Amino acid sequence: MRYGLELEPPQGPRRHEIGARTTNLVAMQSRQSSLIRFQLGAGARVGLRVNGLVGAIVVFLSGLRDDALAQLRVTTFELVAPRGSWDTRLELAGICVALAAIAMPRVTLGTAGWMRSLPASRAESRRAAVVALIEAQFFSIVVCVLAILAAPLVYHAPLDPAKVVAFPVMMAAAAAFVLPVERRAGQVLALVALGLTIPGQLALDAAAIIVLSIGDRVSGGLVRFRNRKPAVHWRIGSSPVNQWMRVTVRALPAATVLGALIVPGMLVVLAYLIVLRNPDLDVATARRTVRVAGTLAIAMLAAMLASGVVRARPAWPWVRSLPWSSRQRVLGDAMLLGCALGAIPIAFAALDWRSASIVALMIPPIATGAAGAMRVAAHRQMSAGGEMMAYAVLFGAAVAIWPWTVGLVLCTTPALFALSLKRERRAIVSRWEELHHEAAGDPAWTVAS
Amino acid sequence: MIELQDVAFGYDDTRTTLEVPSLTIPAGLTLVVGRNGSGKSTFLRLIAGVDPPRRGTIRIESLDLWRDEVEARRRLAYVPETPELTPYATIADVLRLVASLRGVTMASVVNAIDRVGLFELAGRTVRELSMGQRRRAMLASALVGEPRVIILDEPLETLDVEMRAFVVDWVASLRAAGAAVLVATHDVASFSAIADRTLAVDAGRVGWRQS
Numbered sequence: 070m071r072y073g074l075e076l077e078p079p080q081g082p083r084r085h086e087i088g089a090r091t092t093n094l095v096a097m098q099s100r101q102s103s104l105i106r107f108q109l110g111a112g113a114r115v116g117l118r119v120n121g122l123v124g125a126i127v128v129f130l131s132g133l134r135d136d137a138l139a140q141l142r143v144t145t146f147e148l149v150a151p152r153g154s155w156d157t158r159l160e161l162a163g164i165c166v167a168l169a170a171i172a173m174p175r176v177t178l179g180t181a182g183w184m185r186s187l188p189a190s191r192a193e194s195r196r197a198a199v200v201a202l203i204e205a206q207f208f209s210i211v212v213c214v215l216a217i218l219a220a221p222l223v224y225h226a227p228l229d230p231a232k233v234v235a236f237p238v239m240m241a242a243a244a245a246f247v248l249p250v251e252r253r254a255g256q257v258l259a260l261v262a263l264g265l266t267i268p269g270q271l272a273l274d275a276a277a278i279i280v281l282s283i284g285d286r287v288s289g290g291l292v293r294f295r296n297r298k299p300a301v302h303w304r305i306g307s308s309p310v311n312q313w314m315r316v317t318v319r320a321l322p323a324a325t326v327l328g329a330l331i332v333p334g335m336l337v338v339l340a341y342l343i344v345l346r347n348p349d350l351d352v353a354t355a356r357r358t359v360r361v362a363g364t365l366a367i368a369m370l371a372a373m374l375a376s377g378v379v380r381a382r383p384a385w386p387w388v389r390s391l392p393w394s395s396r397q398r399v400l401g402d403a404m405l406l407g408c409a410l411g412a413i414p415i416a417f418a419a420l421d422w423r424s425a426s427i428v429a430l431m432i433p434p435i436a437t438g439a440a441g442a443m444r445v446a447a448h449r450q451m452s453a454g455g456e457m458m459a460y461a462v463l464f465g466a467a468v469a470i471w472p473w474t475v476g477l478v479l480c481t482t483p484a485l486f487a488l489s490l491k492r493e494r495r496a497i498v499s500r501w502e503e504l505h506h507e508a509a510g511d512p513a514w515t516v517a518s
Numbered sequence: 519m520i521e522l523q524d525v526a527f528g529y530d531d532t533r534t535t536l537e538v539p540s541l542t543i544p545a546g547l548t549l550v551v552g553r554n555g556s557g558k559s560t561f562l563r564l565i566a567g568v569d570p571p572r573r574g575t576i577r578i579e580s581l582d583l584w585r586d587e588v589e590a591r592r593r594l595a596y597v598p599e600t601p602e603l604t605p606y607a608t609i610a611d612v613l614r615l616v617a618s619l620r621g622v623t624m625a626s627v628v629n630a631i632d633r634v635g636l637f638e639l640a641g642r643t644v645r646e647l648s649m650g651q652r653r654r655a656m657l658a659s660a661l662v663g664e665p666r667v668i669i670l671d672e673p674l675e676t677l678d679v680e681m682r683a684f685v686v687d688w689v690a691s692l693r694a695a696g697a698a699v700l701v702a703t704h705d706v707a708s709f710s711a712i713a714d715r716t717l718a719v720d721a722g723r724v725g726w727r728q729s
Contacts, residue, residue: 100588103618111607178604183656186566186596186669188619190587 100189104197108176109204119171120208122328123164129335142224148216151229158267165209165243166263171324172205173247181293191290195250198291202244209240232269238277239266245284248291255288313401320382329373333366337416344420356424359417361469363428366413368461371406371439375453378402379446395493399440399486407436427468430475433482435460441489519545519667519698520565525574527564536560536722538574543700546714547693550702551727556719558702559599559671565700566596566669578667592620595660599671601652605645609636609655612644613662620663630661634681650676657685668692668699674708682708
């Protein structure tokens with residue numbers, strides 16, 4: 070065996086042995102399992118990555134509660150025990166849909182194109198995608214398994230069979246709901262089935278299975294998934310800086326933007342918790358906390374967004390041949406990042422507007438620095454992140470100890486802009502492809518290079 | 519081998535992109551020519567069963583492409599102009615799927631992948647390949663098994679000289695074996711010596727070109 074290419078015949082019967090018009094169950098199962106194996110190995114594998122992130126957010130938010138352990142008990146009961154309300158199961162259904170929806174574009178990529186010319190029916194291809202999307206809900210599966218184990222073993226509570234049975238139906242319904250299919254009625258029925266699984270009652274579970282089966286019959290094949298494109302405005306008068314910013318915004322996937330907000334968001338929450346939960350904290354320490362958290366949050370957000378832009382936006386060597394300047398491109402990036410970073414001081418304004426103002430003054434140098442870091446990110450192991458962390462430590466420490474140094478930090482903006490400009494002019498853009506491989510989460514590429 | 523009856527296709531309900539009143543394509547090499555945007559690739563995608571027609575029927579060896587989905591497709595291989603493979607699969611993943619669905623042994627896959635010179639790269643994901651290598655991977659998928667209807671959309675694009683010669687030789691051998699080969703190309707000269715007939719696509723209408 071080499072590269073997974075086995076020389077022995079594949080499992081299952083061979084076509085010519087089955088006959089010319091094979092429609093028997095064995096052949097169908099063989100095709101179905103081949104498609105499922107392919108889907109699990111390709112799209113779903115990549116779709117799984119987001120599970121770690123979702124898990125981290127859920128654990129973080131749960132851990133913030135005072136009564137986290139008591140809440141865990143209630144959650145377990147609501148999920149699998151006879152008593153309890155539907156709240157947790159409703160949340161779980163939402164998580165299932167979210168995980169399936171995130172994985173869906175990857176799982177369906179190519180399935181509505183060339184793969185349609187392969188000898189498999191539309192229904193078989195769709196069912197394989199449903200199975201792959203169930204796998205992509207790995208976090209939900211883990212939660213369900215842990216709840217099923219914890220209820221009898223930890224909390225000595227009986228399991229409710231109706232609630233347990235509903236889990237796989239719920240996940241299949243979530244997967245079927247997000248899949249783009251020929252007839253929308255299939256998605257509507259999947260949504261109905263999903264709703265029926267939430268209460269966790271045997272009669273409703275049975276109804277959900279029936280509705281899901283009907284949905285399976287009416288859905289038809291997969292159709293091409295297309296992101297909704299914004300309307301095209303052919304405004305010649307729009308400035309090059311605006312055009313550049315618009316290109317960047319469109320290139321950034323929503324998942325990258327949301328992912329970039331997680332760590333800065335946690336820093337903001339942490340600062341609020343420290344200040345609000347410690348009434349004895351003196352004013353100076355509270356303000357210092359906001360300044361440090363604010364600077365770190367700004368630098369983190371700038372680093373994440375800058376790295377995201379480097380990966381998502383093509384370098385477009387051709388663009389550099391157009392009659393516009395490096396200055397305009399750097400300015401466009403710095404302005405765009407600056408606008409995004411404005412969210413941090415706004416978030417802190419309710420806690421301490423004075424410190425939030427100081428944090429806001431840090432935006433010009435950090436945004437400009439990030440625009441420069443983007444230009445050399447391709448050649449650095451940590452992309453734009455390493456340089457941004459250096460700025461964060463340097464500026465953050467200075468401003469935390471001596472707030473007045475924010476003026477000096479602000480004065481570094483022209484120097485940072487000049488540095489960014491120099492880097493833009495000298496940038497060699499041919500490494501974008503490699504970064505894009507890493508961005509898409511392709512470990513084989515990273516290892517190969 | 520390929521029959522189209524009153525076929526119409528459009529990307530939306532308001533406009534018809536392609537219309538084919540009645541057409542039978544026999545075995546042999548059929549070139550599909552036309553200007554950019556005339557509908558060549560759309561025509562091939564319809565015959566390959568990638569896009570369903572708005573109306574009409576398409577039959578591959580008398581099997582309706584959308585009623586006998588599996589059996590009709592078992593007889594055809596399609597190599598698109600843009601290798602639209604899922605980027606997260608390895609070449610081995612893709613070809614293993616093709617072999618499994620066509621019901622052939624993995625030895626056929628190894629042979630196919632070796633013929634297109636990708637054996638050493640079989641473990642790489644589609645993302646890691648150059649455009650030419652992706653085209654080779656798609657060609658390898660058409661070499662798996664013994665399809666009787668082969669649909670090639672701009673098969674010489676992005677390929678090096680050696681691989682172009684291989685494709686032309688392969689098409690000639692398929693023609694000699696009695697297969698129906700449809701080739702959409704702007705490089706007519708490369709296939710003119712072995713072509714049996716030419717289909718012209720112009721503004722969504724398809725017809726035979728007398729040569």
